[in-house]
Each structure stands twice: as structure tokens, then as C-alpha cells.
Amino acid sequence: MNVAITGGHVVPVAGTPIEGGTVLVQDGRIVAVGAAVPVPDGVPVVDATGKWVLPGFVEAHGHLGVHEEGEGWAGQDTNEMTDPNGARLRALDAVNPADPGFADALSGGVTSVVIKPGSGNVIGGRTVAVKCWGRTVDEMVVREPVSVKSALGENPKRVYGDQKKLPSTRQGVAAVIRDAFTKAQDYVARRDAAEGGPFERDNTLETLARVLSGELPWCQHCHRADDIATALRLADEFGYRLIVNHGTEGHLIADLLADKNIPVVVGPLFTTRSKVELRHRTLRTPGVLARAGVEIAITTDHPVVPIHFLVHQATLAMKEGLDRTTALESITTNPARMMGLADRVGSLTPGLDGDVVIWSGDPLDVLSRAERVYIEGREVYRHENGEPVVANPYYVEP
Structure with a gap:
């Protein structure tokens, strides 16, 4: 056109x-x-x-089309909470372009969004970047996969703790991630030894192997400072590219994130302190992180905050100390670069x-x-x- x-x-x-x-x-x-x-x-x-x-603005972390609005159970495809390791799952397979959230996105100037599985599983699955207009998700795709989603903290320990299954503690959550990557390392060794010969493939481990190789970043849901520290520890142990998602208490350890050059997708910012992890939520976090030298993007985590309010979150973060240039970059060039989309959008x-x-x-x-x-x-x-x-x-x- x-x-x-x-x-x-x-x-x-x-x-x-x-x-x-x-x-x-x-x-x-x-x-x-x-x-x-x-x-x-x-x-x-x-x-x-x-x-x-x-x-057009770029939303780095949303659930458009997989957590549909006004649909209840029928349109809720965010979490496959039957296996804590859902690395083989693809958000692509659950996106409904008819979700009214896509029209809302356009009304707020958002033209691209990285859609992620939810945070009920320790490893949620593969993310996908799409444009906010189209008939089928296949026509809307900018890139797939973009990253792999994982969660630390309250969500997975609540989901599986309620089922009396692993993980029910933060120790268990970290153990699931560590076990998954250890198995992926062994899988890569067996695959390489096969030298292209017959080999029993595993979609879960294939996805994790792409994280270990550096091809796909690891989008780590974590709010509390101690969970962010665990995310850093695991990334150091296995050598993958880490992107902190949410980072609610990131301002408490901003210097550590800056020293390790870890980008942070901050938000959502327009929420109450609805759980323990959010008790230190503040609109000042983006500014503190940016001044420390951390690359930031701002997210609505739609539908937690309606996606057309993305720019308003940047505005209020600016009111609380984020400089104007970074405020615009946090919803355009920064998320595009973090998510490997800068050759297309931003x-x-x-x-x-x-x-x-x-x-x-x-x-x-x-x-x-x-x-x-x-x-x-x-x-x-x-x-x-x-x-x-x-x-x-x-x-x-x-």
C-alpha cells in the first residue's frame, strides 16, 4: 500500500x-x-x-487474542496449566484476531504487540509478534517465535501448590527451570552426536535448545527483587539472553541490572497492589531504571491494563521522573530492539x-x-x- x-x-x-x-x-x-x-x-x-x-507504538508484553475480553472461559487461552514446563506451547496457536482488544490497540496508536503465554506455568511457551489488524494470525505475524516466556514468584507456586504438585515454593520454581535446561543441554549433546542421523526429537527441548544457543531470549516474569536476583542467577548459570518482564521492584536493584546489561519490560503501572509481589509498585520505577542505565520498555500487560493506555503509562512515568526521550523510546524503539523487531517496526x-x-x-x-x-x-x-x-x-x- x-x-x-x-x-x-x-x-x-x-x-x-x-x-x-x-x-x-x-x-x-x-x-x-x-x-x-x-x-x-x-x-x-x-x-x-x-x-x-x-x-506505531510497540507493546512488548501483552495477551491480546489469547486472553480475550468479554468472553470468559471460552476466550481464555493464556495458560495451559497442566504442565509446569510448557516450552513447546505457542501463543500463535491461540490468537483470535477478532478480540476487541486489537481495535482498542489501534485507537491508542499501538500497531504491533508481542503476545505471550501467561505466567501460570514456570515455562509458559513461545511468544509471537503480530500487527494489530488482520483476518488470521498468520497474516498478522511479524516474527515467530520472538522469545520464550517463563515465570518466577507467586503465580506458578500458587497454581501448582494448589494442586499439591511441584512447584509449590520458590525453590521448586527455580528447580523446574534448572532441570529443564539441564535436560536441554543433554538433548543438544545427543542431537549433535547424531550428526544429522536418526534422532528422537522433542519439541519442548528443541525450544529450550534455541534459548541456550542465544537464538531466542528468555522473557522472565518476575516482580520481587529476590525473584529478579534468581532470574539473574539462572541466566548466568546457563548463559541465555535474559529480558526481565514486569520488574516491579527493579528500582531496588537497578545498579545490578545495569551492570549486567539486562533490559527490563516494566509494568503494568496502572494497577493496585493486589498481591504481595506488588507492594512496592510505583510509577517511579521506569525513571529509576533508565537513570541507572537500564534499557526499558513499558507494558500494559493487556488486559491487565487496557492496551490503548500504553502511551498514558509512559506519560505518568515521565511525570514521576522518566525523561521525555526515553518515555517515547520505551514504547517504540526500545521494545522493538529488545524483541528483535527493529528491522521491521519501532x-x-x-x-x-x-x-x-x-x-x-x-x-x-x-x-x-x-x-x-x-x-x-x-x-x-x-x-x-x-x-x-x-x-x-x-x-x-x-
Whole structure:
């Protein structure tokens, strides 16, 4: 799809803002961003004078489509809580594009989301990055798998402790992870020894082998500082790439995270302190981590916090000490880079997907709204006459 968005205050995020700039998208990709971009004949022109133009936001940790809204049990596919090691599970297989959360995402300027299994299992499964518009998840995929989800702390010990099964303590949770990677190491040794000959494959261990090789990062759900320390310990022991998810008490050990160069997906921030792990939750955490030198992304953990509030979380984190530049990066370039998606999304850069949002004003002002949203150059959302209009992905032009 082709479009030229002209005359707006263009904020590429990965570059200097351009007053009266143009973003040119052809065949679904950004081909030019600048103050004097010639528009080829036949390319539709959208006048964004007086508006702000930004890349689509990237949600680094959500459950869109697997934890559907308004569906109850029928739409709840977040956790396969029958085996603490669900490494073979794929979020891809449970995503329903008809979840209304996808339309909400567009209304908040979110065009890409990394969908993850839940935190009921110690090892939840493979994550997938998708665009927030499409008929089938296969059409929406940006990359699969993106990472492997794992959980420490209260959730898995509650789920399996209630069943009187391993794990019922933090010791047990760590042991499940350690045992899984030990088996994966042995599996890799046997696979290598087979030298391409007959070999009994195991989907669970194949996934963990990709973590051990460094191909896939390990997205570790952990809130308390002691659980974050366990995440660091296990990552050091097995040598995998760690991304801390939630990091509620990350501000208490920000220097340790910075020293080890561990990125943190922070949030959700708009919640009550509903369990022990959250008793130190604060909007100051993103700013403390960033000032310590930790790369951060901000998450809604949708549907814990509605996904269209992603930018508002960044705004309130900024109010509590996060600098403006990092606030925007935390929902664009940072999550894209953390999740290995920076070659596709996260900024207005030539070569990337044409995911562009026209805002009525500064998106970090809570009164601004996303007025038009483009995914790969196709207009998929518009707000006009006080009403949102989402393009129907099932409509095929005659």
C-alpha cells in the first residue's frame, strides 16, 4: 500500500523531529522521511498539517487474542496449566484476531504487540509478534517465535501448590527451570552426536535448545527483587539472553541490572497492589531504571491494563521522573530492539514497515488522540466526527 503523509510535525523517534515533514510509504515500506520529500505521481497524499506524526507504538508484553475480553472461559487461552514446563506451547496457536482488544490497540496508536503465554506455568511457551489488524494470525505475524516466556514468584507456586504438585515454593520454581535446561543441554549433546542421523526429537527441548544457543531470549516474569536476583542467577548459570518482564521492584536493584546489561519490560503501572509481589509498585520505577542505565520498555500487560493506555503509562512515568526521550523510546524503539523487531517496526526509518500514526497533538498529552493509523501503508483506523472507525480486515475490494 502507498501513502504520503505531509505537512505534520514528524517525530521519527530514531532521528530528529521534522517540522512540516513528509513520510512516504510505498509497497508497505517507508521509503523516505524528511522536510523535502518528492511525492511520486499516483501516491495518495494525506495532509497532516498541525498534527503530530509518529511510528506505531510497540507493546512488548501483552495477551491480546489469547486472553480475550468479554468472553470468559471460552476466550481464555493464556495458560495451559497442566504442565509446569510448557516450552513447546505457542501463543500463535491461540490468537483470535477478532478480540476487541486489537481495535482498542489501534485507537491508542499501538500497531504491533508481542503476545505471550501467561505466567501460570514456570515455562509458559513461545511468544509471537503480530500487527494489530488482520483476518488470521498468520497474516498478522511479524516474527515467530520472538522469545520464550517463563515465570518466577507467586503465580506458578500458587497454581501448582494448589494442586499439591511441584512447584509449590520458590525453590521448586527455580528447580523446574534448572532441570529443564539441564535436560536441554543433554538433548543438544545427543542431537549433535547424531550428526544429522536418526534422532528422537522433542519439541519442548528443541525450544529450550534455541534459548541456550542465544537464538531466542528468555522473557522472565518476575516482580520481587529476590525473584529478579534468581532470574539473574539462572541466566548466568546457563548463559541465555535474559529480558526481565514486569520488574516491579527493579528500582531496588537497578545498579545490578545495569551492570549486567539486562533490559527490563516494566509494568503494568496502572494497577493496585493486589498481591504481595506488588507492594512496592510505583510509577517511579521506569525513571529509576533508565537513570541507572537500564534499557526499558513499558507494558500494559493487556488486559491487565487496557492496551490503548500504553502511551498514558509512559506519560505518568515521565511525570514521576522518566525523561521525555526515553518515555517515547520505551514504547517504540526500545521494545522493538529488545524483541528483535527493529528491522521491521519501532521508528520512522526508511526500510521499515509503513506503520504510521497521525495524532491530533503530542501523544504524551493525555488529551491528544490517534486520528489515523496506518499499518504497512494501509489505513486501518480513523477517528472522525467523534467516532472511531476500524477498517474491516475481512472486506475484499470487488
